[in-house]
Amino acid sequence: MEEPISTPLPAHIFRAGPLPAKDVPFSSPGFATPAHPIRPRETRPIPAIEKPAFAPQLKPNNAQTVLPIILPPQTLRPVAFRTLTKKHNLTITSSGLGALANFVGKFCGERWRQEGLAERVLDEIAKQWKRDNGGLILDDGHDKKLKNILKSLEPCMSGGKLDVTRLSRSNNTVGSLSRSDSLLNRPDVSRDDSQASLGISGLDVQDEEMEEDDTTHEDARAYLKVVSAFNQPRLAYSVSKKTLELNTSTATLMPPIHHKIAAFRNRYHLVHQRLLRNESFQNTTFSKTTGVSTLSRSASTMASTTGAYKITPISNLLGRSGSSHLLLGLLVHSAAGDLSVTDLTGSTVLDISTARPIPDEDAWFCPGMIVLVEGTYDDDGSNNSNLGSAGGVGGQIRGRFVVDTIAGPPAERREVTLGTGHNHKIDAIHTVAGAGYGWFDFLGTGSEKALGQQMRRVQRRVLGHKDNNPENEDSRRTKVIMIGECTLDNPRTLEAIKAILNSQLASDEPSDRPLTVVLLGNFVSAASMVGSAKGGDSIHYKEAFDNLASVLSEFPSLLSTTTFVFVPGDNDPWASSFSAGAATLLPRQGIPELFTSRIRRAINNANTEANLKKDIDTPGEAIFTSNPARLSLFGPVEEIVLFRDDITSRIRRNAILFPKQEQDEEMADENDITQIHPDTEMPDPDIEAVASHVPSAANTTANSNAIDKPTFIGRRVTKLLLDQSHLAPFPNSIRPTLWDFSHSLSLYPLPTALCVCDAEAPAFCVTYEGCHVFNPGRVVEGGSGAGATRRGGGLARWVEYDVGRRRGEVREVRF
Template sequence: MADVHVPPDVRREILRAFTRKYHLQLRSDAVQFVCATLQAHGLLDEPVARAEAVEALANALVEQHFSGASSAGFDGLVVTSDVLCKVYDQLVVEGAEEPGAASAVTMGDTPNLERYFHVCDAFKLPRIRFNGSRKIFEPIEKPASLLSSPASVTEHLAERYELLRSVVLRNEHFLPPLAAGARESHMKLTTTKNLLGRQGQNCLLFGRLSTTPDGQYVLEDTEGSVHLDLDAAIAGEGIFTEGSFVLVEGEYTMQERLHAFAIGHPPSESRDEARSLFGHVDFTGTGAVPQKHVAAMQSQEMQHPDLSFAVFSDVHLDHENSLSNLRAILQGYGDADFIPFCLVLCGNFTSVSMEADEGNRDRFEQGFLRLAELLQRFPHILEQTHLVLIPGPADPVSTPLLPRARIPAPLVASFEQSLPSAFVAQRLHWASNPCKLVYFSQEMVIFRDDIMSKMLRSAVRLKDELRDGDLQKFLVSTLLDQAHLCPLPQQVRPVLWEHANAMRLYPMPSALVLADRYERFELTYEGCHVFNPGSFRDGAEVRALLVNTSELQE
């Protein structure tokens, strides 16, 4: 934002509105943003309307970012222009939905779609941790590090346990009879510590499925562990792997083992339910969306029923067939005058890992230059479409660690230089793996990994009888019930612990893209639209999945 001259009396009025009532401190860029907004609406010379507009911004800021917190909780916090810009955008949406609710500071404005679309990098997400004792999400003040501290491991696992346990206890089957809306009978959880002296009794436990050094199964919670006998356990729906958090029902034996009768995943919690509890929490860094604001944002989404996202995976840029197939698809979009709002290309971007041969670096760079040449043939697409590029497991720099950073900038510098500078600055997005796309009230998580094969290789239990489509459903239900993209042990899929919040699937997203080499599938689970576009590679069927925003609402 260019420097804006703020008259002294206007500055005093702005600062007074934010500090006297709410104890917030405004940075100079925030003061300039407010002044520029007032000036754009012709309010600088109208004292009454100006005061109302400033008060509306201050109220909306507190409601969206500090709802449910005491004034002491944000006393002295510094407010930036970026935060106020997000607040202003929300006011514009509400004013467009209900003109009578529009304030003087947004009157006449209409939502610009570009301002409500965000690509959220895994390494730039707000660091937020669930506090199990207070049942709230709290910010982590310490900056994240790639070299995680020893405490990060236990803190992350304890947070996952507490978060999922809170979801379990909110489920109607676990509500005590005296609670409003509870059933006459309910399930009761116990902990490993409370098993002492209960030999011969049946019990229900919740914890992390793990193994001892000698290969025996145990169930761990924050109070201890108990050995499991799973030989006769009946598995519920889902894929049960070491590292997942499960409910186990069984008998505690004289040998101090839990003889399991049944094992199941924790129940999931819908996106709407989570929003009703934590709508004031900004999980993505794009601004919180309290439940009361969702209807206005959804109304704006429905006004653009043709807006779609196209997703491709395994786009091998070193194969001419892949590029020719992609050229045919882009040509089809242009001929039909149906251009996706966002085009997502997931790796691997070459058929051979660069780490396998240093000479493959040239292959990688040349592949992207050919992609740039292809895109330049469709200037109307470059003018209207956002392009998101997500690395695959074998793309540089190949590593088993999750999340993965974007493709290194030096390797794609020539690609960027070959494209219009306006497109590179505004519509080209180098994303991490996983990443999140936010559009108004919707959130799409994109994860490029061969997760199906990894989950099946690490499976401890599956249902005895499987029908067609069960594996896809089980994979989806497992990830969403676990509220985690990769509920596997560290030795199978290592995680950067201090960035592990990027793997969290809570609140449940509107859509989840599992870009996997496994066969294409599409289904909806608990209101979350999940799909795998399949592998777009040399000789493969030309296919992409278009996600329409109105379909996600349904």
Template sequence: MMPGDKPLVAALFAPKTPGPAKDQIPSSSPAFGTPAYTQRPFVIAPTTKTTILPILLPPATLRPLAFRTFTKKHSLTLTSSALQELASFIGRHCGSGWREEGLAEKVLEEVAKGWKNRNGGVIVDGASSELKDILKTLEGNMSGGRIVTGRELSRQNSLALDMSSQDVDISNTRLGLRPIAALTRDDSQASFGMSGLGVREDETEDNEDDGLNDLRKWTKVISAQEQPRMLYNVTKKHFERDSSKPSILPSANQKTTLFRNRYNVIHQRLLRNESFQTSAVASAKGAPSLSRSSSSLTTAQQTYKITPIANLLGRHGSHHMLLGLLSVLPTGSLAINDLTGTIALDVTQAVSIPEDSAWFTPGMIVLVDGVYEEDEEATGRGLGSTNGIGGVIGGRFQGFFIGQPPCEKRKATLGVSGPDGGQDHTIGGGFGWIDFLGVGSERAVGSKMRKIEQRLLRQREEDPDSPGRGRVVVLGELNLDQPRALQALRKILTLYASEPEGTSPMSFVITGNFTEHAVMAGGGASGGSVEYKEYFDSLASVLSDFPTLLQTATFIFVPGDNDGWASAFSSGSAVPLPRKGVPEMFTSRIRRAFASANAEPGVQNGGEAIWTSNPARVSVFGPEHEIVLFRDDLSSRMRRTSVRLKSSKAPAEESNKHAESDEVPDDEEMADIMGQGDDMEVDAVKPPAAPEIPHDVQSARKLVKTILDQGYLSPFRTNIRPVHWDYASSLHLYPLPTAMVLVDPTAPPFCVTYEGCHVMNPSAVLVPGRRGVGRWIEYELGKAGRLRECLF
């Protein structure tokens, strides 16, 4: 049926009214018995579409209205070409009523929302394909100069989505949102606005549905291959989604893009720090000095500047602060490089700030404070030698202080205001409209998700002593080839199966290596594959003894380096990250156990087994809770490859002889810059009364600070820890997750909170040196995890 046939069909089923009407036509042939008035189906219905006469709208006339809508309301900047496109579109489709009837304002509002939905940046360019696609989609939804879809167009963001391709039934949504797991979407940016989670603002929160009251319905496991690939655009100062198709064997320029994106993300994060923001008042009084002043006002106005490496030429003996990537030259000496060049780095006199608080390995992006020294033969000419633009600059950089770039809290990154995020972080930017995981942005669905979370977890607040449903049980390395490991697992599952009905944990996280040695690399006809499958069959027999847990919980399995298929060619050595999950051919028996448990009568929302990648992310209530799952021996790898630095307790006269005393910062000043001001909370171990910090606590803090300050899960050289270049964005920790499961058997177990991110390491299930003891971590959403042990 065509759209124009709707009035005729409505008239066909209308009740018959006797007598003539004003819209009826007299009979033209009385001789043939034609009725005096025509039948209703043949009534000529008046057209409902208003004819619009196009006009020529000058861009200067539309500029005030466009400035008020784009700049004042949506913080966007229009280029002259974009203003010309909008003026031409409005003049053609809205006509002379663009101002009096408010038609242009509605069109500009929808275009602004569509541009934000596509992560177009703060500058709206008329030559971009995004703006043309938005106007083309909007043109098909206009009639008579008006948007025919009304508020549904704004709510569902049809400017970026083809509504005909969506199979999400919005009318059946209750509680205001549809669970993430029920969505089928092709474009991860579709959830930028309200469309990704099916927002219905007119729905009340009092409606309850048994299927949506389960926390697992609001949980989504996102593998590294499914996560949107975001790249930071330096020109737009915005994150953009990489629309190219990823590949395992990409072109060589993707390797350069990997390191450039890492540097740009840390550099923009550093510039958002108050210590690197230039104040107009302070600059008027003179150049900022690195010396500490007794005046608190002067200290608050001190700012620091990062010098590009290429700008060191001709500045022999001057003091600078560099931000760059630690690397190793072909000669074997240490160097630091940024996007402008490379220079040899001397760290023999360097002191880490704060002392012994983080690891420094080649492959990390670090802050170095020191003095530039030219070559002796070039000192007389006053110029440093270079091998070309972006090449190795002659001379060396004598580093005095080295530290990690300070981390940024999640609330500050997303621009969330509140008591935990300061007075107002929305001033000065924030990436709250960016959908980093494909589950909806913070600005779009964050407030809705928090309301639903409070309603579902209200029972836990009323009875804090009872076990909560929003718990995640994290088991460390589980070697299935060790019988005692299966005994420990059986004991742990028995403890949770005996809990009252309806209070069992919502998910269990089980991590590899699932075999102590890489059996897939073994000899024989099967290559160890048959033996490898038998280990998972034994795991399936253990899980089958706990049908209640299989019916009410989600089991998430994260592989290690010894698991298939990667271990078949690596023999247990470091494999490229990210890596896919264990193949289905080895886990068929476990899936069958879940299917049998969920087939019992009375089971409505059964549990499931998810074999995800390493690393992976778990999203609970959209952007409200983000949990990173990662299995790697980070601690041992950092100890092997770290750079040895001198202690700050040693005499520092030699390190200060090349610089003036009022230009070299002391330990306290560098600690303020490099993030010592925020103390790290240890939840699993209480601080001792003695001033000495236990070695396990200190090593845990050191590991956590290094990873979170780097904002990257693999801050090593590619020959030490290979990375798939096209999937490197899944290794970024920006914005910081709310929680992180870092399974590292080479490090002691811990639960540490740093800058609002709770990091947990359960280590191995079997406790070394203690026979018959199993260990795991129990984490509750939004709270701290706790280390638990049991005897078996």
């Protein structure tokens, strides 16, 4: 067998250097070499480009790559508060914080906190904001000022850092005239920035001269915000954590049935935790009955050995017949029609044959209210539940509860709920014992602890009140006009509104112009769009608002300087299309834009004719909000609740009459409402301490025998609503509510003012536990016939509320 002949490789293959073209080896299938040789490309030299003499020297780009992240606004809040608020004395809103979080997360990336990139960016943004006269509140408003600043800084961001050279070059592109203007408009350098860096700003070191000279927003309307019931944060009480929690789930109009139970549970928990902080329910650690201090255990009866009251769960009544107890529960009608009280553990039937309400003449009690009931449990074997004697826990227990006294839970002042007290004489904040809910944002406008002190300084500067004394008031606008039951399909109502607006223009003083004009429905006299001839259709409803627009067009100076707020009633669309004038679901949406286009057009025309100065004057606007709604002025400082409901007639139809009251009503004259009913039994002072103080009117004397009818009715309505801390303390069969939005009906914490527009009640103004409650009533008063017209027309009535003094006054004018 012949051996394969191997061809020896030439020796120059192993030499260093490239092979000549003729010595390239042939193709070899075993090594997969190509059949044709691969020749290297000839490299041509690139001709050098001569650089011009004026071209700058380019530096290598050593900037690190930025990885954008999604930065939540609440994560950036501490850094923004430290940089913007403490250092630059600016107040940031939620919208502005969201815009800054998006900018920092996009251009600073994940290294925004570790390397302090966000602080440098926010510091430059604050300087630009002050340079552009942005004011004290940094927000992302309609003027797009913050967006323009962020857009100008985008080209200057490199590697997560702000390139100062690019920023200076961009600033130097303006002309010499604009440069001089920017230097003139730049705020003076103060020592606040240097002090803030050392932490001195936390000691409330303020420059009063700087506050007086800062007149960025002289109009208080720049700090006015209308909060709809559907935009409020959903806060609920957590029993496990003993505090409020934000419910982040999506609210729907058709929730599951357990949301209805949760709404009533939340009402009970809020009243219960508020009641336990009352002085009458505070147990002392040591007993004072003996000379030696010894620990004592609270009894389960009404009053313990320490002198404090103790609430007994209804399930604990089993086996304790003949003992006295104090119950806290919801008044309901049982399946058998008996009046019962129920809590989270069970229910029991009430015997009110000998009951006495507290106070005697200023209290109303209806099913659906949470009440305090004091009496004796009688286990006589009656009213047995289907679960048996042992199964009474969680259901209706047998026997009955003989009621001695019944009262509402005492209300809690706003300062106590928020954990801060406010001294109006020295305008100082001090801490008080309370719930400590000051860090919670109840309306989405900021919390009391975060913005309260700063916004009070702004309020003092804008409104001109130094010590809340009317003698030291400046010429600033502080009035809010409340006009109720504006039935626009009645020509006399339009004449009354015209007369009211004319009265606001009678003087040329700026203090006589209102900040806000609130018009509350019903805006038609009958339910609209229900198929009846009396209510009318959509065309007639729109014509009613067109007629109002014609009246408002006669006051262009008022339209361009005032905010008009419209709160609907039960007869307004679209809810009246299904309820036919009956009680609608609360809260309810505002009036659709379909019917209000003419009013918006009239206000826009007035703003155009007024030639307002940009960034100084606040143009007029029309806001068609929900029922109920809230007016927030200066953030968490002022909160005014707007509510339209004929609540007085609903209370009278469903109120519980006690035997003693029925006896007195037969003997007393129907027109004599100032009579004090005699009582042979002296009231227990301890029980009186559990009840709230009686509301007092601002313009009445201390003698209860001299109160008039409007004040008498106002005291009863005010006490009922504020003690219950709810706008609709009724069962759903009497006043239906949307379960997922029931938090918007809560009056906890108490607002600074409450407007209850009740067309069937007289106008009144009453103050109770620091909350001013008023009812404007009907706008048209007096006769409506031809004889009344010959006597000079009718009587227009409204309420003027002063946000500086927190007092309202009923006004009248003839037309």
